[in-house]
C-alpha cells in the first residue's frame with residue numbers, strides 16, 4: 265500500500281502541450297513529476313510516440329534523439345540507445361528509463 269503522495273507520480277502526468285511537441289517532433293522536459301522526460305513524435309502519429317528519461321546511464325549527460333538514425337545519441341561519450349531505451353553502443357551499459365506516452369485533448373502525458 266502506498267500513500268496518495270507516492271501514488272501521484274505513478275499516474276499519467278501532463279508534461280506539455282501538443283503544439284510544442286508538433287513544432288519540432290520532440291519535447292524535452294528537464295523536470296517533471298516523473299523526472300526528466302524526452303518525448304519523440306507528433307500528434308499525426310500519436311500511436312508511435314516514444315518517451316524516455318534522457319539522462320544517459322553512463323555519466324548523466326542528456327541524450328539527443330536522432331531521427332535519421334532512429335536512435336538516441338549521447339553527446340558526451342557517444343553512447344547510443346534504441347527507441348525502446350536499449351543500449352546499442354558503449355560506454356553506457358544500462359538502458360534508458362522509458363515511459364508510456366499519450367496525447368489527450370491538447371496535452372502530452374507520460375506515465376512511468
Ligand code: FES
Pocket residue numbers: 320321322323324325338339340341342343354355356
Ligand atoms: Fe553518456 Fe558518457 S555520459 S556516454
